[in-house]
Amino acid sequence: MRRNMDYNKKTKIILVDDNFDHLLGIRELLNLETNFEVIATATNANIAINLVKKYQPDIVLMDINMPEKDGLSAITEIEHLNLGVKIISLTGYDDPDLIFRAMKIGAKGYILKTMASAQLIYAIEEVMQGKIYLPAGLSSRFFEYFQKSFKDESVSNQNQENLLQYLTQREDEVLELLTQGVTYKGVARQLFISETTVKTHVNNIFQKLQVNDRTQAVLYALNNGFKNRKKLKMAI
């Protein structure tokens, strides 16, 4: 830990950018810093992944806009290696969706190519200290996008009331099992009641949720905050 405090060990950096000139520019810039060392460069994501496996750098500066394999999936692959390599994303645009996805899959920082070199150096230092670095402007971008995601959801759910509230405790338990793909027989076994009783409950659930079959009931439950899913979910 605190490797950057160790005067004998420089921060090992790998650069990934499909633009070779840009690659050289950043390398020169970073090598001016006495405690940084660019140990390898790549113009292609697949090569980059192999270099990371081989050299296990401290930091990877990853351009996200690349042909063939894109930077985002490269980040995902590197993250799955679990080498503790810290990845900082680099792009030309401040597209909030890109920022969001990069941060989601584990990038420790995100900076624009247009930003001052001092900011790049600062970002690397911060990330090396275990922090996550987003410049104020990008951070603002990120949060707007983040909040919008949730707002859309709450707006669409706020119009019609949540019908789940009308379920009785027993109906709740039955629905819980339905959301696990259990059959009538299975529900009966697990709740120690007869199958016909289960059918009665299920029919009542259908009426209360205004649906016609178990699949729709399960979908309603999942889309309206039924227990079950405890983690963040996001489409690709």
Next chain:
Amino acid sequence: MRRNMDYNKKTKIILVDDNFDHLLGIRELLNLETNFEVIATATNANIAINLVKKYQPDIVLMDINMPEKDGLSAITEIEHLNLGVKIISLTGYDDPDLIFRAMKIGAKGYILKTMASAQLIYAIEEVMQGKIYLPAGLSSRFFEYFQKSFKDESVSNQNQENLLQYLTQREDEVLELLTQGVTYKGVARQLFISETTVKTHVNNIFQKLQVNDRTQAVLYALNNGFKNRKKLKMAI
């Protein structure tokens, strides 16, 4: 817009904090600023909501740790009023879960009571300009929490491969309809094929996903990144 550029109009602020002394302290501090005006204070969330309705301030400084109705649900209620009121959260702790939830429900900023008064003033100015303000430390906290949420998920899914990849295009379309709760007959109608063909596809889907019925297939699809859900989802 750009109200803070208008020299005739001060930024109207409402303070909410159950600690009366603290309330007075902040009010004095903010009133020293010539372009700020604390138009009301409240020691209770319900009163605060009524004050917001009545005076429609630019900014609400909301303490989150309050008895009775807590600050988070107060924020939610104010957001649902859709008055464009900008809310900045205020607490004693940098609990990442609290920060995450506050930002999720629409807080435009988050600062600690222990932070310097200059930072509070800066936060208000930034938020008044339409930005979202999180001090670097809290921002880092937020992102760690944010990334952890996604990491837990990807780790649990990474063990077994995603079986959805083996579905053919047609099977994909059928499953898509299943995840909307459509019956065999309905799928047949929508895809202009016979019901028996649908059954054939569905059986193939079951085998590929290693499930026994449509409910389980739908659950598998939703839990493994199938299209459909386009928004963030989070448990309560």
Next chain:
DNA sequence: TTTTATCTAGATCTAAAGATTGATAACAAA
């Protein structure tokens, strides 16, 4: 050209799901 994958579809069958009606018991609220 043969093989393979995909989409299509029919026939047949069993099992499960779902609708409906009616009934008993417990319990709490009015």
Next chain:
DNA sequence: TTTGTTATCAATCTTTAGATCTAGATAAAA
């Protein structure tokens, strides 16, 4: 006490769902 809610169960019936086997058409790959 009556009324309402909830949970339980039976009987009956219709409709889907699902399994299995077979098979033709097409297009791409080997």
